[in-house]
Amino acid sequence: STLTEPVSVTLARDARRVANNLQQIVVFNSNRNDPARTLRDWDLWGPFFFIIALSCILSSTASTNKSTVFAVVFAVLSAGAVSLTMNVVLLGGKLNFLQSLSVLGYCLFPLDIGAILCAAYSGKLYRSAMIFATLLWSSWSVYPFVSTAVRPSRKALAVYPVFLMYISMGLLVLA
Amino acid sequence: MSGYSTIGGDVSGSVPAAAGADHVALQFQDSNLQTFPPTDARGKLTDTFSRPAEPEQFGWHGYFNLLSYRPYFNVDTSDVVQRVGDSLVPFKGDFVEKTATNPDMYGPFWICTTLIFVTAALGNFAAYLAHKTSSAGDTNWHYDINKVSWSAGLFYGYVGLLPLGLYFVLKYLGVATGLVQLWCLYGYSLFIFIPTSFLSVVPVEKFKWAVVAAAAGLSATFLALNLRTHIKTASERWFLIVCGCFVLQLGLGLLMKLYFFTVQFS
Numbered sequence: 001s002t003l004t005e006p007v008s009v010t011l012a013r014d015a016r017r018v019a020n021n022l023q024q025i026v027v028f029n030s031n032r033n034d035p036a037r038t039l040r041d042w043d044l045w046g047p048f049f050f051i052i053a054l055s056c057i058l059s060s061t062a063s064t065n066k067s068t069v070f071a072v073v074f075a076v077l078s079a080g081a082v083s084l085t086m087n088v089v090l091l092g093g094k095l096n097f098l099q100s101l102s103v104l105g106y107c108l109f110p111l112d113i114g115a116i117l118c119a120a121y122s123g124k125l126y127r128s129a130m131i132f133a134t135l136l137w138s139s140w141s142v143y144p145f146v147s148t149a150v151r152p153s154r155k156a157l158a159v160y161p162v163f164l165m166y167i168s169m170g171l172l173v174l175a
Numbered sequence: 176m177s178g179y180s181t182i183g184g185d186v187s188g189s190v191p192a193a194a195g196a197d198h199v200a201l202q203f204q205d206s207n208l209q210t211f212p213p214t215d216a217r218g219k220l221t222d223t224f225s226r227p228a229e230p231e232q233f234g235w236h237g238y239f240n241l242l243s244y245r246p247y248f249n250v251d252t253s254d255v256v257q258r259v260g261d262s263l264v265p266f267k268g269d270f271v272e273k274t275a276t277n278p279d280m281y282g283p284f285w286i287c288t289t290l291i292f293v294t295a296a297l298g299n300f301a302a303y304l305a306h307k308t309s310s311a312g313d314t315n316w317h318y319d320i321n322k323v324s325w326s327a328g329l330f331y332g333y334v335g336l337l338p339l340g341l342y343f344v345l346k347y348l349g350v351a352t353g354l355v356q357l358w359c360l361y362g363y364s365l366f367i368f369i370p371t372s373f374l375s376v377v378p379v380e381k382f383k384w385a386v387v388a389a390a391a392g393l394s395a396t397f398l399a400l401n402l403r404t405h406i407k408t409a410s411e412r413w414f415l416i417v418c419g420c421f422v423l424q425l426g427l428g429l430l431m432k433l434y435f436f437t438v439q440f441s
Contacts, residue, residue: 063317072320089241090248091281153251161285168292175299175318 018046025106026141042098047105050112051077057115058172073172080165081105084146088158093150103145104162110137111166115173127174135170139163247280247355255282262363265397270363271356271405278355283362287330290368294330295322297372298435305378322435329434333427334361337420344416350406364398364424368431375436383436391428395421 002010021043051074059070085100114134118127142162150158237243250258259282261270299318306316338357345352371390375383399421406413 062320065320068324069320072323076323086241087248087281087285090245092245092248151251153253156252157250157255157281161288164285164289164292168296171296172318175296 014043014045017041017043018049021046021102022106022109025103026109026137042102044098044102044105047081047102047108050105050108053112054108054115054169054173057112057119061115061119073169076165077108077169084161084165087161088146088149091150091154091158093154093158095149100145100149104142107138107142107166108169110134110141111169111173114170118173131170131174135166138166142166244280247278249277250279250281255279258282258363259286259366262366262397263393265393265400267400269404270397270401271360274356274359278353278359280355280358280362283334283358283365286362286366286369287334290365290372291323291326291330293369293372294431294435295326297376298322298326301376301378301436304376308378325434329427329430330365334358334365337361337423341416341420345406348412352405360398360401364394367394367397368428372431372435375432383432387428387432387436391425394428395424398424 021041054077055070055073058073059066062069081101081104084104085095085097088095088100089097111134114130117130121127139162143159146158146162147155254277258270258274258279261267261273299322302319303316335358338354338361342352342354342357367390371386374386377383399417402420403413403417406416
């Protein structure tokens, strides 16, 4: 039945789903303690869009090597999301692979905002404060999802790589 | 036919019934065709590491199934912290003993990844600081993104390939080793380069050299002592191998210093 509908209807439905998921993950999550119920209606368009957006922004604001910057950022973000999920699964956690990719991608949204704002103004203190704030926001969104997926004795092992990736991205945006 | 002993002797023309003595049961020996990656490693470093019964579940496609690698991540936070602490004190030489029952790949992989990002970011920061303290802004400083890719190639390549090569060399010499143990050892030996990178940001050249030399020395000593306790008894050429690994680790430290933390004003 979805084959016969006009393109605008499909696009509108996908856009609404992305907005919904975004609101659920990043803004207000009513399921913070239950990662399985987070993002029941997960999709990969949102994460894809955010990764591309961050790569494009960083590439356009780079003074040299623009294409290398794009390639490195894109590769790090996508390979990072995959290896973070694999990390949780290997540590004995129970995660749906694509759902986890989806959550990690949505939690990039604050960094996107930070990158856009940093591209607009270039005072050093301002940029540092902005990046710091958006990093906190990203970490706050992603923490409950990852930490409840593994045993408590391994929580730090699962959470540390996530923070590593987001902090590295934050530093890349800052520079 | 008369010469034949009587195995159910006078049954003519038929296959003699299997007598008790002939009843050597066909015992199916455990197949030595180990296709499952982990169980290939036997010997001093591994014989206490018994795996849960996974090979029967996976067969040859265990290589491609993520879950078959789970036994290598069977560590808790406290285990990892303790192993990292052990790697900072190189003089005991018993790291491999301690990890023989439970070698993990979590440590090596994430220490390498952290090292990659840390050296790339701090290398750029060191260049930025040096740029600010010397030439007052006549050249434009920009973030060198190639540091990330070179750093990834260097560290993943070193920790990935060198233990593999060592494993083959030791196998050729007849020393029993486990590949995962070697990866574990090499991975944890790199941990000390992380605080080294933080200290190498200081723009004083002598200090940088001193710090890197100390860290490379400690790391190489850790590696060498641990390897020595294992291959000493098994081969006469152990000294050569251990020295080789020592020198290569020092070389890694040197390369790190020269590429990431040396600033050239061109």
